[in-house]
Structure formats: structure tokens, C-alpha cells
Amino acid sequence: xxxxxxxxxxxxxxxxxxxxxxxxxxxxxxxxxxxxxxxxxxxxxxxxxxxxxxxxxxxxxxxxxxxxxxxxxxxxxxxxxxxxxxxxxxxxxxxxxxxxxxxxxxxxxxxxxxxxxxxxxxxxxxxxxxxxxxxxxxxxxxxxxxxxxxxxxxxxxxxxxxxxxxxxxxxxxxxxxxxxxxxxxxxxxxxxxxxxxxxxxxxxxxxxxxxxxxxxxxxxxxxxxxxxxxxxxxxxxxxxxxxxxxxxxxxxxxxxxxxxxxxxxxxxxxxxxxxxxxxxxxxxxxxxxxxxxxxxxxxxxxxxxxxxxxxxxxxxxxxxxxxxxxxxxxxxxxxxxxx
Amino acid sequence: xxxxxxxxxxxxxxxxxxxxxxxxxxxxxxxxxxxxxxxxxxxxxxxxxxxxxxxxxxxxxxxxxxxxxxxxxxxxxxxxxxxxxxxxxxxxxxxxxxxxxxxxxxxxxxxxxxxxxxxxxxxxxxxxxxxxxxxxxxxxxxxxxxxxxxxxxxxxxxxxxxxxxxxxxxxxxxxxxxxxxxxxxxxxxxxxxxxxxxxxxxxxxxxxxxxxxxxxxxxxxxxxxxxxxxxxxxxxxxxxxxxxxxxxxxxxxxxxxxxxxxxxxxxxxxxxxxxxxxxxxxxxxxxxxxxxxxxxxxxxxxxxxxxxxxxxxxxxxxxxxxxxxxxxxxxxxxxxxxx
DNA sequence: CTGAAAGCGCTTACAG
DNA sequence: CTGAAAGCGCTTACAG
Numbered sequence: 109x110x111x112x113x114x115x116x117x118x119x120x121x122x123x124x125x126x127x128x129x130x131x132x133x134x135x136x137x138x139x140x141x142x143x144x145x146x147x148x149x150x151x152x153x154x155x156x157x158x159x160x161x162x163x164x165x166x167x168x169x170x171x172x173x174x175x176x177x178x179x180x181x182x183x184x185x186x187x188x189x190x191x192x193x194x195x196x197x198x199x200x201x202x203x204x205x206x207x208x209x210x211x212x213x214x215x216x217x218x219x220x221x222x223x224x225x226x227x228x229x230x231x232x233x234x235x236x237x238x239x240x241x242x243x244x245x246x247x248x249x250x251x252x253x254x255x256x257x258x259x260x261x262x263x264x265x266x267x268x269x270x271x272x273x274x275x276x277x278x279x280x281x282x283x284x285x286x287x288x289x290x291x292x293x294x295x296x297x298x299x300x301x302x303x304x305x306x307x308x309x310x311x312x313x314x315x316x317x318x319x320x321x322x323x324x325x326x327x328x329x330x331x332x333x334x335x336x337x338x339x340x341x342x343x344x345x346x347x348x349x350x351x352x353x354x355x356x357x358x359x360x361x362x363x364x365x366x367x368x369x370x371x372x373x374x375x376x377x378x379x380x381x382x383x384x385x386x387x388x389x390x391x392x393x394x395x396x397x398x399x400x401x402x403x404x405x406x407x408x409x410x411x412x413x414x415x416x417x418x419x420x421x422x423x424x425x426x427x428x429x430x431x432x433x434x435x436x437x438x439x440x441x442x443x444x445x446x447x
Numbered sequence: 448x449x450x451x452x453x454x455x456x457x458x459x460x461x462x463x464x465x466x467x468x469x470x471x472x473x474x475x476x477x478x479x480x481x482x483x484x485x486x487x488x489x490x491x492x493x494x495x496x497x498x499x500x501x502x503x504x505x506x507x508x509x510x511x512x513x514x515x516x517x518x519x520x521x522x523x524x525x526x527x528x529x530x531x532x533x534x535x536x537x538x539x540x541x542x543x544x545x546x547x548x549x550x551x552x553x554x555x556x557x558x559x560x561x562x563x564x565x566x567x568x569x570x571x572x573x574x575x576x577x578x579x580x581x582x583x584x585x586x587x588x589x590x591x592x593x594x595x596x597x598x599x600x601x602x603x604x605x606x607x608x609x610x611x612x613x614x615x616x617x618x619x620x621x622x623x624x625x626x627x628x629x630x631x632x633x634x635x636x637x638x639x640x641x642x643x644x645x646x647x648x649x650x651x652x653x654x655x656x657x658x659x660x661x662x663x664x665x666x667x668x669x670x671x672x673x674x675x676x677x678x679x680x681x682x683x684x685x686x687x688x689x690x691x692x693x694x695x696x697x698x699x700x701x702x703x704x705x706x707x708x709x710x711x712x713x714x715x716x717x718x719x720x721x722x723x724x725x726x727x728x729x730x731x732x733x734x735x736x737x738x739x740x741x742x743x744x745x746x747x748x749x750x751x752x753x754x755x756x757x758x759x760x761x762x763x764x765x766x767x768x769x770x771x772x773x774x775x776x777x778x779x780x781x782x783x784x785x786x
Numbered sequence: 787c788t789g790a791a792a793g794c795g796c797t798t799a800c801a802g
Numbered sequence: 803c804t805g806a807a808a809g810c811g812c813t814t815a816c817a818g
Contacts, residue, residue, distance in 0.1 A: 114812065124789045129813060140787050159565040163506040164811035167794045172502060174545070174566075182534065185730060188527035195521065195548060204566060206513070206545045209534060226498040227513075227543060365731050372734075390730035391524060392704050395711075397736025453796065463805045468797060479803050503795035506810045 112156040121148055128153075132160070166228060175418060176224035177207040178217060179235040186361070186388060186407065187235065190257065193411030194233060201419050203230070212332065214239035225252070231418045235259055238301050253421040255431075257414045259303050267421065269413040269433040273303045273387075276403040276437035277310020280357055280385045283401070285318050287445055289355035289383055292320075293346040295339075295367055296359035297332045307359045307387055325351050336366055343370040347382060355383040355445070361390045364400060379446035386444075399442035406435045451495040460487055467492075471499070505567060514757060515563035516546040517556060518574045525700070525727060525746065526574065529596065532750030533572060540758050542569070551671065553578035564591070570757045574598055577640050592760040594770075596753045598642050606760065608752040608772040612642045612726075615742040615776035616649020619696055619724045622740070624657050626784055628694035628722055631659075632685040634678075634706055635698035636671045646698045646726055664690050675705055682709040686721060694722040694784070700729045703739060718785035725783075738781035745774045 210217035231253035260268035364386035549556035570592035599607035667681035703725035
């Protein structure tokens with residue numbers, strides 16, 4: 109099966125390449141090409157399974173119809189889900205998506221951004237390390253379409269769609285307070301990301317507005333690369349006297365899993381001795397012992413808005429205002445906080 | 448910041464585009480371009496942040512340095528992990544990856560394959576629906592590099608890297624038998640996929656080689672789109688008399704999760720009343736109540752081999768023989784089978 | 787209504 | 803050692 113090119117069709121049908129290209133791009137009517145010719149071209153193309161070479165088309169049109177997705181880690185279920193909805197939505201609108209994982213490394217992230225630009229993606233969706241503000245500024249100056257997801261740069265005016273981390277942090281803490289918990293710990297990674305900071309602030313605000321004491325010792329911030337190791341000690345310090353917390357807020361799904369492992373290891377009963385609540389979920393959190401009360405993020409919405417914003421900007425470059433969206437989270441109550 | 452093109456460099460430096468292109472592609476020495484000229488070109492390029500337009504380069508060279516990944520569903524943790532290692536490995540070798548989810552729809556899969564060909568990917572990694580043998584044949588005839596992962600076409604001679612599903616199914620069943628289980632059920636999706644069939648055969652072989660009865664009623668095959676609904680009944684029928692199984696083998700991670708939910712719903716104690724074992728895992732299977740004994744798949748190896756095989760074929764088209772690899776699974780013993 | 791021609795930004799034989 | 807030129811496969815003003 110030989111490959112068919114535009115030229116082949118033109119020659120076989122004794123028409124110009126122009127005509128073929130026009131017709132196949134649905135501009136036949138616009139250019140008043142006879143219905144008959146159009147039909148012949150379309151039929152021939154279909155029969156020979158002709159499809160335009162995207163590289164050539166892209167080069168010629170100055171757009172590739174692909175969008176780049178840069179995330180910390182595609183194997184994290186949260187990002188995997190986002191990637192899934194982004195892909196679906198992008199496909200619907202005629203775009204393919206190429207992805208790259210930054211592994212939270214700003215240098216890698218920058219490299220991927222540039223590499224994608226070379227590859228002539230038409231736009232970028234980025235869940236950034238939040239350490240590349242200069243690079244983002246550069247994109248803005250180039251007038252290059254992009255939208256930040258999950259993590260944004262608070263000082264920068266750009267498209268983004270994120271989640272209400274502050275509200276989520278507050279709600280999960282309030283839930284604990286409503287259940288009568290008095291000494292509520294907070295386990296997090298180092299709050300380098302605004303999203304993580306906001307969860308902490310939410311926690312603190314809930315405490316504050318309920319006139320509960322804020323103790324520095326209740327807050328454990330683990331190193332992102334080494335949290336599994338540090339978790340052991342953090343949990344111990346929280347659970348044992350003098351802190352002796354009766355509840356723990358975990359700021360990410362993997363911290364929850366890790367923390368629960370430690371709690372089990374030291375035979376601390378959840379929720380009887382300590383209640384736990386998780387920001388975001390892992391695969392089978394409803395089956396875990398005990399089923400884990402979690403804040404849930406609207407992944408689909410997030411992905412859909414991201415693509416919508418991006419395509420909007422790609423297709424009407426000049427007129428578009430910066431678009432921002434903050435999505436609400438949702439508390440799913442299960443067993444890990446008791447009743 | 449204006450974009451720099453090859454032409455700009457050539458003009459600024461008063462050399463030919465040829466020279467610039469050659470030097471920037473590390474063919475300066477080969478073409479005996481003076482060290483001095485080379486240095487001037489490289490410096491200028493670096494200073495102005497020049498990067499070749501990949502579309503143009505691709506069109507000209509006839510390769511895009513991208514590989515296409517087609518999987519059933521990127522939001523499934525198993526494929527997300529594979530995607531992650533494939534991306535890492537591909538990047539190391541200078542390739543970008545574009546992905547598409549088929550959602551188990553053969554038509555979609557075919558469309559994605561063709562769309563990727565139009566986009567001029569250099570090779571394809573496919574976890575196929577296994578209903579597109581014709582399309583795969585077509586790829587072979589075109590001499591287009593591709594490797595099948597996770598699912599292969601048993602009747603077709605092509606590159607693949609899969610997992611020993613038969614062995615896995617056998618081991619997990621044998622584990623149950625070793626623990627003294629007598630009536631072992633098997634819950635699966637419809638065995639349209641060879642991988643799923645093999646797991647069943649493995650189960651059957653374990654039974655056979657231990658002189659245990661094979662009962663048709665012990666085997667439940669659910670419809671892939673509707674398994675959550677059908678699970679309720681399947682579990683009931685297995686657990687209640689007359690079948691009254693004392694163990695269940697689940698052939699996929701999501702079936703395990705779903706089945707366990709039903710078992711809990713009808714208050715059937717695991718592992719005391721019925722032991723369960725899972726082929727493949729979900730995020731927190733070690734934390735589930737009870738922690739789930741599972742067959743684990745070597746995702747990283749799988750991804751690495753896939754890329755290795757593919758790149759091998761892409762870069763030495765003619766000489767390469769078909770490469771096949773079957774990876775061993777691993778049984779992780781936890782609590783769900785008792786002791 | 788239709789075609790010849792230029793152009794997208796590269797790479798690479800080919801000729802000196 | 804180096805450059806002019808053709809070519810990759812399309813798209814699209816432009817001219818009739």
C-alpha cells in the first residue's frame with residue numbers, strides 16, 4: 109500500500125494541487141469549486157486513504173494542532189486523571205496532546221517548555237513547579253497561549269484553573285472540630301507550593317474561627333523527597349504526649365497513605381485514638397481500614413476548563429482576557445473521623 | 448524577544464545556512480568546517496537561544512522524533528505508570544511522546560493509529576483492544592515500527608512485551624490452594640483479551656494439577672462496561688450455597704476493589720469466610736481492610752523494554768528481528784488470604 | 787471557477 | 803572547506 113500525496117491526487121484527477129487542498133480542507137464551496145470536481149476529489153481521497161501530512165501542514169499553516177501538557181508526574185493518579193480529561197476534551201476539538209513530566213524539577217520543567225515550543229505546540233497546559241515565574245513571564249511576553257492548572261503563580265496575571273485549597277483545608281478541619289476534636293495535627297510537605305500553603309491557611313483559619321489553640325508543634329512539614337522516612341517520627345511526635353493529638357489533617361493523598369501506614373505500625377487506632385482526614389484521594393480510599401474521609405477535587409472540571417481556556421486563547425489570540433477559575437472541592441465523609 | 452531562525456544566524460555571521468545547519472547538528476567536523484566558524488555559530492545560536500523548528504526539521508528529515516502511545520485509558524493507574532516510564536525512557540533517547548486513549552473501542556483505536564501516522568510519529572507503542580489485527584497487519588506491511596504492550600495478538604508475529612498472565616493466574620491460585628482453600632471462585636471480565644484468558648487458564652491449571660474439581664459455577668465473567676452492577680449478583684452466587692466458595696481470584700485490580708465492596712456490603716468477612724487475591728493492584732491495596740494479597744506486574748521493565756524494542760527498530764529498520772518478551776509477575780502476600 | 791508559484795524553516799546531496 | 807539549490811508536503815495569496 110503506497111502512500112498517497114496531494115500531488116498524486118492532483119495528477120490522477122488532472123486538477124491542481126490547490127484545488128485538492130482547498131476541497132479537502134472544506135474550502136471548496138468558498139472557492140466555488142464545482143460540486144463535481146469536489147466530489148471526485150473527496151472520493152478519490154477517501155478511496156486512497158489520503159491524509160495530509162501534519163508536519164507539512166503545520167509548517168505551512170504555522171500551527172501544529174497539538175497542545176503540550178506539562179505536569180509533575182503522570183503516574184500520580186491525580187494528574188493521570190487530569191491528563192485523561194484533557195486528552196478527551198482536546199481530541200474533541202481536534203488537538204493531540206504531548207506530555208512531559210517535570211518530576212518537580214524546575215530545570216526540567218523549563219527544558220520541557222522550551223522543547224515543546226520548538227516542537228511548535230500551539231499552546232501549553234502546565235501544572236508548574238511554581239519555581240519558573242521568569243519562564244512563564246517569557247511565555248506571556250511572547251504572547252504564547254498557556255494555562256496554569258492545579259498550581260498558579262499568585263503574583264502573575266495569567267490564565268489558570270485551580271482548586272479552592274483554602275476552602276478545602278478549612279472544611280476538612282471544621283469537620284474534625286464539629287466532631288469534637290480538640291488537638292488537631294497537620295501533616296504536610298514543605299509548603300513551597302501555594303496550593304499547599306493554602307491548605308495550611310485553611311486549617312489555621314478553621315482553628316482560629318473556633319477559638320482553638322494554634323500550636324506550632326501540631327504542624328509537621330516533611331521534605332517532599334523524603335517524606336516516607338520522616339513520617340515515622342512526625343506521627344510519633346504528634347500522637348504521643350505531650351502533643352497527643354486526637355486528629356490529623358493530611359494535606360495530600362500520598363501523605364495520608366504513608367501516615368496511615370505509620371499509625372498502623374505503631375498500633376494507633378483510627379479513628380478511635382486519632383481521627384484522620386485526607387486532602388485528595390488514592391485509588392481505594394473507600395476500602396481502606398478505616399475508609400478515609402477525604403476532600404475530593406473536581407478533576408474533570410479542571411481539565412475541561414483548562415482546555416476550554418486554552419483553545420479559546422489559541423483561536424482568538426488578541427481579543428481574549430485572562431481567564432481564572434477556582435473550583436470548589438468536596439468533602440466525602442467516610443469512617444476515618446469516627447462519628 | 449524575536450524568534451531566531453537559521454537564516455538569521457547565517458546572515459548575521461555571513462555564512463551559509465548549510466554551514467549553520469551542519470554545525471548545529473554536530474556535523475561540523477565531519478564536513479571540515481573550521482573550528483573558528485563552528486565556535487562563532489554555536490555561540491551565536493546559544494546567545495540567541497536558537498532551536499530548530501521541529502516541524503521543519505521533521506518534514507525535511509522524514510522523521511519527527513516522536514513516538515505515539517496508544518492505551519486503553521491513561522487514568523488507569525497501571526497504564527499511567529507505564530506511560531510514565533515510557534516517557535522517561537523516550538526522553539532519554541531524544542523522543543517526545545504523544546498519547547491517546549482508546550477506551551477499549553477498536554474503532555477509536557484504529558483512528559488514533561492513523562491519526563498518529565499522519566502526524567508522522569516515528570513509531571508506535573500500543574496496548575491494543577486486540578480487535579484490530581488487520582490494522583496491525585497493515586502496520587507490519589508498511590514496515591512501520593511498533594511494539595505491542597500488555598496485550599498482544601497471539602497469531603501475529605510482531606514485537607511485544609507482555610506479562611506472564613498464565614503464570615500469574617496459576618501462582619495466585621496455587622497460593623490459595625496451599626492455604627487449604629477448597630472451593631475457589633474466579634471473577635473476571637469477559638475473556639475477550641488474551642491476557643484475561645491466560646489468567647483464567649492459569650487458574651484452571653492450578654486447580655487441575657492439584658486434582659481439584661473445576662466447576663463452571665465458580666467462574667463469573669462480567670461485562671466490562673457493567674461490571675459494577677453485575678458484581679453484586681456474582682458475589683452473592685459465589686458466596687452463598689450451593690457454591691459457597693471459600694476463596695475468590697479476581698483477574699483485575701478494579702474487579703478486586705468492586706468485589707471487596709460487595710463482600711463488605713453483604714457483611715462477608717475476608718479472609719475468614721472467603722479469602723481473596725487480586726491480579727494487579729490499586730493505589731492503597733496495602734492499607735485496605737484486609738490488606739490485599741496481589742499479583743504485581745513489572746511496569747517499569749515493561750515500559751523500558753517497549754521503548755528499547757521500538758527505538759531499536761526505528762533506528763535500524765532493516766536488520767532487526769521481531770522481539771518478544773514475557774515478563775514475570777510477582778506475588779505479594781498480605782492479609783486477604785489469611786494465614 | 788482554477789492554476790502556477792511562493793513560502794513555511796529546515797536538511798542535505800551536489801558542485802566547486 | 804563552503805555555498806547555491808533542491809526538496810520535504812503542504813497551504814494560500816495572487817492572478818487570471
